[in-house]
Amino acid sequence: MTAGSPSGAPGTATYVYGVVRASEAPTIDATGVGRGAPVRNLTDGDLTAIVSDVDEGFVEAGREDLERHMAILEHVALSATVVPLRFGTVMPDDGAVTAELLRGRAEELDELLTALDGRVELSLSGTYEERIFGEVVAEQPEVAALRERMRGRDEDATYYDRIRLGELVAQAMAAKRRQDSEQVLAQLRPLADDVRVGDVAHERSVLSASFLVHRDRLPEFDRAAEAVAAENRARIRFRYAGPLPPYDFVGGGEAGPWG
Amino acid sequence: MTQQGGYLQRTPHPSSLYDVLDLILDKGLVIDLYVRVSLVGIELLTIDARIVIASVDTYLRFAEAVNRLDLAETGGKDLPEFIEDLGEGGGRGKTKGALDGAKESIKDVFSGDDDDDSEKAPARRRSRSSSGERSSRGKDDNE
Numbered sequence: 001m002t003a004g005s006p007s008g009a010p011g012t013a014t015y016v017y018g019v020v021r022a023s024e025a026p027t028i029d030a031t032g033v034g035r036g037a038p039v040r041n042l043t044d045g046d047l048t049a050i051v052s053d054v055d056e057g058f059v060e061a062g063r064e065d066l067e068r069h070m071a072i073l074e075h076v077a078l079s080a081t082v083v084p085l086r087f088g089t090v091m092p093d094d095g096a097v098t099a100e101l102l103r104g105r106a107e108e109l110d111e112l113l114t115a116l117d118g119r120v121e122l123s124l125s126g127t128y129e130e131r132i133f134g135e136v137v138a139e140q141p142e143v144a145a146l147r148e149r150m151r152g153r154d155e156d157a158t159y160y161d162r163i164r165l166g167e168l169v170a171q172a173m174a175a176k177r178r179q180d181s182e183q184v185l186a187q188l189r190p191l192a193d194d195v196r197v198g199d200v201a202h203e204r205s206v207l208s209a210s211f212l213v214h215r216d217r218l219p220e221f222d223r224a225a226e227a228v229a230a231e232n233r234a235r236i237r238f239r240y241a242g243p244l245p246p247y248d249f250v251g252g253g254e255a256g257p258w259g
Numbered sequence: 260m261t262q263q264g265g266y267l268q269r270t271p272h273p274s275s276l277y278d279v280l281d282l283i284l285d286k287g288l289v290i291d292l293y294v295r296v297s298l299v300g301i302e303l304l305t306i307d308a309r310i311v312i313a314s315v316d317t318y319l320r321f322a323e324a325v326n327r328l329d330l331a332e333t334g335g336k337d338l339p340e341f342i343e344d345l346g347e348g349g350g351r352g353k354t355k356g357a358l359d360g361a362k363e364s365i366k367d368v369f370s371g372d373d374d375d376d377s378e379k380a381p382a383r384r385r386s387r388s389s390s391g392e393r394s395s396r397g398k399d400d401n402e
Binding site: 016018019058059060061065066069070074083084085086087088089090091100101112122123125130133134136137143147150151161162163164165166167169170173198203208222225226228229230233238239240241242244247248250251 | 267270272285315321
């Protein structure tokens, strides 16, 4: 049964962090977003929503709320398979959570929890080191030639040459990005149950990918990721994070109000 | 702590706040009718962190990066740090709402405890930009 006080009091709404199987409902001693009410479990049937009370007018969130939302879900994910909800999900009261989420979407949640069972998300992103530009010059005669021609000349006078040069570099970078990201994915995909490749976030991005990996395979995946990083150590800097709640594997490409 | 070699360290959550925000604001199960919260208390910038790759701004930065290799070869002076001007390329074509801007500004707020240097660089205009370069800036190149 539900621990803590159910909402429904005037001026109170229910913030939802995520959903787990009731059998895995966690013990949480945490402060929720907004007014800082305790985080509690709201169970109906086989499903438990992780919730906390917020002010009814809770429409403005800050940095601390983002951190709490993330920390709470990470804590839950330590001991349970969790379907994380997008940040900022507020429902009118516990009754709405039960009726419209736990019951209303029970089938979908059950399928997700089955598919995600025992799995976590690992995030890997790579950025080219600046020396990648030396690689481009060495491999692209036209880039090298253009660079030579511009050497020592006034910046204004070379404006169009610079654009042309940059365009060639951008094309070469795009080809490298394709090649390198394919190679990285080829090495890691076999160890994952699912993969999401994100948009290129900035100019020197190689890739940004999320992998759904069974906990049992975490050490294996670590070794494979390490090998990838070692192979590319001179040219790509990787960032690797997890285990995370499977944010990337619960909604498809579904757009939220701001997504 | 994970048992790994020296080239990669797995961290409990993304080290760049941009990545964190990308996860919790853009991902996760959506219950359409009930999402009401917006981010405030943080100065909104009109910058989208995700720059557009195929833009004149990007070309000029790439050209600069490549030309800077010359300085290194000739043993020139200190190389200026290569800053990726995340914002200068402008936003994506479509507006996603206030949170897009929020992401970027929050990232700046957080940058003190963010050890990643490539994705947190605040937008910065190079002072030596010629008028030609400036006039070349535009959002027409956006995807």
